[in-house]
Amino acid sequence: MPELPEATTIARDVAALAGGRRVVRAAAFDESVSNVAPGEFARRLEGETLRGTGRRGKAILLDFGSVVGIVHLVISGRVLRLEGWREPDRIHSAVLEFEGGAVLAFTRLWLGYFELYPPGEVENHRLISRLGPDPFSEEFSAAYLAEAFGGRRASVKGLLLDQSLVAGLGNIYVDEVLFAAGVHPMRRAGTLSAGEIERIHAATRRILRRATELRGTTFDSYHDAFGERGRFQEELKVFARAGLACPECGSEVVKMRVAGRGTHVCPRCQPLN
Template structure:
């Protein structure tokens, strides 16, 4: 599933080619995605100029003078540009026509993504209103994380992946940040010191920043808005490396399951 760095990569890839352009039409071939594509989407978008392209959590937000187009990539979704008249693939569900003759195409083999219309402030939407701060913002700091962890018995990895606590720290990056911080992923969140949480906050920011710089992580089929894969996979320290030597101490990395997700860690380096 595309996580925060992958969605940020998509935003950065499409922003220079989309911002300032005018929508001239919409073709919806498959309206049944995770939620139905609005029936009146074409009427709402027609003639509107794109003012900004941004990201909130794992949602792409395309802001217009009247309303906002919100896209979620789900498990396998992509947003990319093609020339008008380009052949349509089996999973190419929505085309957004632009005033320069190009199409912004949304494709999604698994149909777990979404194309939605927002009115008013985006933060007030039910899908966004309950979310925690962005992990790369100043609001995500040691005082905040310590307060959210206080008295909690949930594993620290679960806390880190809770979108109500902080958005966008998906499974890959939670594994990596906890390893870098030297914290066992199954340790109770309320039993970790302020000093160690300070280190974890820094590591979350570091791993996400590095992943964005590398264009995200391609484990299977992710590509950015420019069609290129993400290269952060080459820098992964523990995720997907169960049984291999720990980069720091050489011990075999262990794998456990947490909330049906793979967790890889070093029992010697992480405590």
Template sequence: MPELPEVETIKNDLRGLVVGSRIERAEVREPALVEQPPQEEFVRRLGGARVTGARRRAKHLVVELDTGEALVFQLKIGGQLLLVPPVEEPEDSVMLVLSLDGGRRLLLRDQTGFSRARLLGEKELAERLSGLGPEPFSEEFTVRYLKERLGSRRAQIKPLLLDQSLISGIGNIYADEILYDARLSPRRRASSLSEEEWERLYAAIRSNLAAGIEHRGTTVRLYRDVLGRAGEHQNHLRVFERHGGPCPRCGAEVVRERVGGRPTHYCPRCQDGGGSAGDGVQLELE
């Protein structure tokens, strides 16, 4: 699933490869993709628009147009934005085709079909993004922010990391790796963390997301960049989908459980379980 590092990589690719191009025609091949405005209007308003910029907010990819509007993508589980050529045109699962000047096409492909797109004006975009928490690399995001917003909560720490209204951009893969680095059980109650643990958690959030960006994202299954290339960060994962294998830090067996309804991977020996609830544990070692 594209998280902050993957969407950041795609954004950077678009800045280098697509910004400045004119959209000559838009073709929606999967009507479920378009959430706003109605499909016919979506296609009409994209035709002739020039791409002037690309940015990311949380897991949203924002493609800026010279019309003053923004084409906003949520790539969900398996969305891929592919530039043809040089990428060979995929044969299936194409949801959107943007024909660009110069004979190129930007395709949105999603084998899961869950990707969504919106064409929004400035006020609509601001409203859409207004409920998101701070970016992990922003000045607003500090150890103090983490402690003040999360520290009084008795909720388990992993679901809080995934709450986009609290922190933008973290998904299941990076949450597991962050908690591993911070030596925290995903079941720890936020209210039980010490000052030192908040500092470790803050540092782990920033370092793991930075590493994911440096390695151009994590390809566990479907993620690809704009040129169809897999990321490299999967080669650096310590616990995510490493269940049944040894913890690289202490040698104990990495386990998979459901925490907050999400598959969660961690080392029960060296990730401190102090202050955890332990309710609803479901081991998954298959």
């Protein structure tokens, strides 16, 4: 699933390709793609200008002035530039053509969506309304994490994956953050010291910023809107490296399940006890 760096990259790509341009044609494949019927989807977007793009958590926001598109790619979805117009189908879930000829396809939205909301109602969206602070916001501080973790018996990994606690983190980056902080994913959040929490906070921002600079992490389905792979997978320390040597100490990276997710850890750099 695209996480914060990938969603940021795609939002910026869409702005680069279509920002300031008017929608001349829009179509959705069927009723499963959006919260409005295909005919209404086209009616509300055609003639509108893409004024800007953004991100909330893992969702991409497209500002068309009178309406905001909320795109959630979930696991398989992608946004791709096409050479020309094509009618939407089961793969190309929604297609937008902009003046000047730019065509964007929102593909494989089988679990995701491209929903339309009035600007004043975006914060009431069922996903966005439940999100915690963005990792780059002022609200997301070491003090905030200390309060959120205080007295909690849940694993620190499970809490960092909770979008209501912090928005945009997913499995890849939580593993990398905890490795960088030297904290075992199974640690009960309430047992973390102030120093450990500060390291988690700093690593979260540092790793997400670096992953965004490298345009995300590609293993399988993720590509940016230009069809290019991300490059942060080249800098991963533990994620997807089970059985390989830890780049810091040489110990074998181990894979286990924590909070219901495949989890990668260096037992020496991230001791549980």
